[in-house]
Amino acid sequence: xxxxKMLFSEKRIVKWGECDPAxxxxxxxxxxxxxxxxxxxFRQVLxxxxxxxxxxADMGMLMVRAEIDYISPLKPDKEIQVDIRIEQIGxxxxxxxxxxxxxxxxxxxxxxxxxxxxxxxxFKPAPIPRHIRSPLLAYKSATSKA
Amino acid sequence: xxxxKMLFSEKRIVKWGECDPAxxxxxxxxxxxxxxxxxxxFRQVLxxxxxxxxxxADMGMLMVRAEIDYISPLKPDKEIQVDIRIEQIGxxxxxxxxxxxxxxxxxxxxxxxxxxxxxxxxFKPAPIPRHIRSPLLAYKSATSKA
Amino acid sequence: xxxxKMLFSEKRIVKWGECDPAxxxxxxxxxxxxxxxxxxxFRQVLxxxxxxxxxxADMGMLMVRAEIDYISPLKPDKEIQVDIRIEQIGxxxxxxxxxxxxxxxxxxxxxxxxxxxxxxxxFKPAPIPRHIRSPLLAYKSATSKA
Amino acid sequence: xxxxKMLFSEKRIVKWGECDPAxxxxxxxxxxxxxxxxxxxFRQVLxxxxxxxxxxADMGMLMVRAEIDYISPLKPDKEIQVDIRIEQIGxxxxxxxxxxxxxxxxxxxxxxxxxxxxxxxxFKPAPIPRHIRSPLLAYKSATSKA
Numbered sequence: 001x002x003x004x005k006m007l008f009s010e011k012r013i014v015k016w017g018e019c020d021p022a023x024x025x026x027x028x029x030x031x032x033x034x035x036x037x038x039x040x041x042f043r044q045v046l047x048x049x050x051x052x053x054x055x056x057a058d059m060g061m062l063m064v065r066a067e068i069d070y071i072s073p074l075k076p077d078k079e080i081q082v083d084i085r086i087e088q089i090g091x092x093x094x095x096x097x098x099x100x101x102x103x104x105x106x107x108x109x110x111x112x113x114x115x116x117x118x119x120x121x122x123f124k125p126a127p128i129p130r131h132i133r134s135p136l137l138a139y140k141s142a143t144s145k146a
Numbered sequence: 147x148x149x150x151k152m153l154f155s156e157k158r159i160v161k162w163g164e165c166d167p168a169x170x171x172x173x174x175x176x177x178x179x180x181x182x183x184x185x186x187x188f189r190q191v192l193x194x195x196x197x198x199x200x201x202x203a204d205m206g207m208l209m210v211r212a213e214i215d216y217i218s219p220l221k222p223d224k225e226i227q228v229d230i231r232i233e234q235i236g237x238x239x240x241x242x243x244x245x246x247x248x249x250x251x252x253x254x255x256x257x258x259x260x261x262x263x264x265x266x267x268x269f270k271p272a273p274i275p276r277h278i279r280s281p282l283l284a285y286k287s288a289t290s291k292a
Numbered sequence: 293x294x295x296x297k298m299l300f301s302e303k304r305i306v307k308w309g310e311c312d313p314a315x316x317x318x319x320x321x322x323x324x325x326x327x328x329x330x331x332x333x334f335r336q337v338l339x340x341x342x343x344x345x346x347x348x349a350d351m352g353m354l355m356v357r358a359e360i361d362y363i364s365p366l367k368p369d370k371e372i373q374v375d376i377r378i379e380q381i382g383x384x385x386x387x388x389x390x391x392x393x394x395x396x397x398x399x400x401x402x403x404x405x406x407x408x409x410x411x412x413x414x415f416k417p418a419p420i421p422r423h424i425r426s427p428l429l430a431y432k433s434a435t436s437k438a
Numbered sequence: 439x440x441x442x443k444m445l446f447s448e449k450r451i452v453k454w455g456e457c458d459p460a461x462x463x464x465x466x467x468x469x470x471x472x473x474x475x476x477x478x479x480f481r482q483v484l485x486x487x488x489x490x491x492x493x494x495a496d497m498g499m500l501m502v503r504a505e506i507d508y509i510s511p512l513k514p515d516k517e518i519q520v521d522i523r524i525e526q527i528g529x530x531x532x533x534x535x536x537x538x539x540x541x542x543x544x545x546x547x548x549x550x551x552x553x554x555x556x557x558x559x560x561f562k563p564a565p566i567p568r569h570i571r572s573p574l575l576a577y578k579s580a581t582s583k584a
Contacts, residue, residue, distance in 0.1 A: 028177040049369050067213045069210075070212075167313060320469040355465035360506075
């Protein structure tokens with residue numbers, strides 16, 4: 001119960017220009033949906049932004065790997081919620097799981113993204129900063145399935 | 147030897163606007179690089195286009211799954227070749243492998259994409275049309291590693 | 293007073309991936325901001341969507357001309373409101389004015405867009421459908437400066 | 439004669455994913471076509487890149503104003519040439535004109551873009567660097583209509 005309330009998700013409506021002449025979303029844009037949700041998750045749940053990580057900590061997050069499962073094609077005007085879950089937290093890297101659902105519980109996609117924190121001076125892995133690791137752990141714990 | 151010559155690839159130069167304030171490519175765009183190469187592959191190697199598949203055969207290709215490995219970050223002005231290989235040809239689906247290399251042989255990414263041919267009337271799987279299956283098989287055979 | 297309340301605007305936060313290595317928005321995306329606001333304006337104020345116009349009325353809206361003035365560069369994390377005003381309503385065409393402001397009243401851009409309703413069968417101009425013209429006129433009247 | 443040969447243009451084929459469910463290019467992408475051509479023009483004609491301007495001269499180019507005329511709608515697979523002409527060279531700013539034509543001479547769009555060179559430290563206008571002004575003047579002279 002409490003867990004469900006904790007789950008971050010971002011509402012969005014599929015845009016006309018995101019869809020192709022077949023009338024369904026052009027598939028690379030699904031990846032952007034997940035990235036957009038992750039960016040908002042940083043702002044709203046972790047209390048920081050990618051710009052702050054970059055400019056204040058001189059660090060960045062490199063994408064290491066992504067996997068996208070397309071479950072059902074999205075069409076213009078469809079309203080979905082794109083959520084973020086945390087699969088794994090390592091020393092430098094975090095694996096996120098982002099899913100898109102409509103109000104009827106129909107799932108449209110599932111995206112797994114592994115990011116690695118790096119120092120910008122050499123792109124070498126950096127430990128996840130404490131002010132990010134702490135809310136990540138709290139969120140993972142609060143949203144994990146029992 | 148002959149095989150290397152057969153391998154389709156598309157040259158592109160990383161654009162300024164494809165990169166983010168960290169000075170490296172915004173990661174979802176790597177997926178678009180692979181899709182762009184696949185679209186050109188259809189035109190140049192398979193002798194058809196996605197529009198033709200859609201409008202003449204009333205079929206489409208739904209993306210089923212994609213996997214992206216980020217090997218090295220791309221920066222503006224970097225010239226790369228994005229190639230297309232075929233991993234598997236099923237009854238309705240094809241799995242492509244797209245990699246990005248520079249002239250020194252440095253690899254930047256590897257994208258695996260599985261597409262499924264479908265009828266547009268119901269989005270049900272359709273057998274790969276013969277005029278597409280035939281050059282797919284020929285290309286796979288000509289470019290497979292021994 | 294009543295007019296200010298009537299003015300449609302859409303909140304958005306400038307995304308990391310919308311900005312370029314100079315740290316400011318890649319300029320073509322400002323045009324997309326205005327188009328996104330216009331799409332939402334159709335849904336929320338005119339009570340229809342571009343998909344409905346296309347699929348039910350077999351009509352479309354062709355962009356005829358756009359003008360973009362860049363007033364101040366946008367950076368990641370900046371929250372702005374993108375509004376829509378109506379400059380002119382013709383027989384087939386409508387000219388919209390979209391501006392982006394932050395909470396301090398700083399303006400970032402101004403986009404003027406002229407769309408023409410057309411029949412899809414021949415791309416010839418079509419009269420604005422009555423169910424769209426009527427709320428357009430009402431909105432123009434309610435939001436015009438005295 | 440010699441002038442026609444001098445005119446820079448970039449070939450491109452309209453992509454499936456650049457078009458919307460109406461089967462024509464989603465209009466903001468036309469602006470990107472012009473920007474892409476301008477970026478290539480810098481590399482091939484002016485002998486520098488936007489990254490170099492930014493990182494070596496600590497300068498940037500802010501877009502000040504753009505105007506886009508849509509003359510005919512573009513559809514997937516259409517091959518066009520996107521050219522660059524120079525309308526005006528000021529102290530800090532340059533106005534470019536970019537047009538898209540197919541092989542039959544049919545024009546699809548015309549984009550006018552005014553950029554202003556600025557110092558990044560304060561975004562104040564900067565004189566056009568000499569190594570850029572010189573080839574700009576030469577190109578303008580070589581491609582102007584008599």
